[in-house]
Amino acid sequence: MAFVEITPQELQARLAGGEALQLIDVRERFEWDVARLPGARLVPFVTLPEALQTLDRERPVVVYCKGGARGRVAASYLADAGFRRVANLAGGILRWRAEVDPSLAAD
Numbered sequence: 001m002a003f004v005e006i007t008p009q010e011l012q013a014r015l016a017g018g019e020a021l022q023l024i025d026v027r028e029r030f031e032w033d034v035a036r037l038p039g040a041r042l043v044p045f046v047t048l049p050e051a052l053q054t055l056d057r058e059r060p061v062v063v064y065c066k067g068g069a070r071g072r073v074a075a076s077y078l079a080d081a082g083f084r085r086v087a088n089l090a091g092g093i094l095r096w097r098a099e100v101d102p103s104l105a106a107d
Contacts, residue, residue, distance in 0.1 A: 003075035003086040008096040011062060011089055015039070022061045026074040027093075031066060035093060035105040045070050048077060057083055064089035064096070 006014075014021060015038075023040040025032055032042045043051045045065070055061065061083055065071040068091050075088040089096065097104040 003079045005090040006087040007090055008099045012100050020059055022059050024063045026063050026065050026070050045074055048074055060085040062087045065092045067094050068092045
């Protein structure tokens with residue numbers, strides 16, 4: 001199984017279009033407390049295996065982290081677990097802040 005990379009602009013367009021995405025933040029709580037994307041759910045990377053059964057396998061999943069690396073690993077894990085529509089936010093929340101929402105706090 002595979003996942004795709006999605007740019008901040010692509011994600012913003014999908015969210016603005018009302019797509020029912022599962023937006024999963026795989027950072028740690030302290031990072032989440034500083035800044036997060038609207039509508040996201042915190043699932044720290046180390047807790048992802050326990051959270052699998054709480055995710056909807058029929059809805060697209062977009063994961064993100066700070067810079068993209070943890071998100072890629074999480075996206076790969078979800079794809080390997082049988083999720084068919086998985087994307088990683090390329091560049092993570094840092095790129096989102098740079099390209100979409102400069103008002104977001106730095107973490």
